[in-house]
Amino acid sequence: MFETAIKPEKAILVGIIRKKETEETVYQNLNELAFLADTAGAEVIMRVTQKIDPPNSRTFIGSGKLKELVDICVEKEPDLIIFDDELSPTQIRNLDRELKCKIIDRTSLILDIFAKRAKTAQARTQVELAQYQYLLPRLTRMWTHLERQRGGIGLRGPGETEIETDRRAIRNKIAVLKRKLESIDRQNTVQRGQRTQKVRVALVGYTNAGKSTTMNFLSKADVFAEDKLFATIDTTVRNVVIDQITFLLSDTVGFIRKLPHKLIESFKSTLDEVREADIIVHVADISHPDFEQQLHTVNQTLEEMNVHHKPTLLLLNKMDKLEPDAEAFRFSSPHPHLFVSVTKRINTEKFRQLLLQMVVETYRKVYPHYPLKVTD
Ligand SMILES: Nc1nc2c(ncn2[C@@H]2O[C@H](COP(=O)(O)OP(=O)(O)OP(=O)(O)O)[C@@H](O)[C@H]2O)c(=O)[nH]1
């Protein structure tokens, strides 16, 4: 409630261009970081980039660039500086000392958004666990000169109240959270077990691709969807009926490039819905300038989760945002795919029928006793 009244924090974004990267890639990466910053409630006032590979182990950026950034800080007085990569504790400490400004990295920015958005006990516990794990090696003298009471981006959640407590307390907290998660997981496994004999479909995809919108379209459920990154953190499962065939549909957290490792680990149980699904609907935003990279990130994550062999339908969403002769329409894949606009209802009936076909096939194969009422 108070958030809207608070002045947005002024942020400077910093990204580096590695040998294999082009300026265009880094430009897109920083666009995404700006979107994340905006979602967290910051106002981006400037972007700074540097060609450096490998990054400086002490200060991430080179010494010349750091001096430049010190001057920029004096002139622009930002509230925080956001780096597009995960920084080591040493790098944060050194940057903090030189720049005298709150330094946060991509990981803590994502964790901050997750903390703000998580609603269920499971998601909250998962985020809290990831935040403590991130905080543990970074406890020493972090942000000592800052007004800690104010909190704000990167300091919400456990960092705000527990920054002074020692590592032992944090370790204990981590152990408690892990136990709590295990107990929630056990309950969820029981619940999932009770949902037997029904085909399960999981919506996956890059954040903001339109998964929740698709869920709402198919199930008429009221799932929170908006033009922000990570609108969904909690998993939702709904019963969907198409032509009298019932199946379960789940909507989960979106994927993102450079997703914090610890976060994936603590979100394992959320991703169980995907692991246990019979069919995967991969929702992608075909109108996004970084579409190919996003597709790659999602496919890579699906491979890491070892679910890439499941029957998958690729939904190329937001086609309404493309010009009719757009290059993107030439996209093709050996796997089933369909151009749609879920909000404008373009090709959505075709999508429903295609999905129904996959569901029926799965019932025949996996649950041969399911009373299918369709005639074909
Ligand atoms: N133009 C256009 N916008 C769409 C379409 N589908 C979804 N959107 C918009 O895209 C934004 C993101 O949609 P969501 O459904 O919240 O996306 P999501 O994949 O669930 O995102 P996260 O939960 O953040 O990972 C919303 O503003 C939607 O209204 C579409 O077909 N066309």
Ligand SMILES: [Mg+2]
């Ligand atoms: Mg969503």
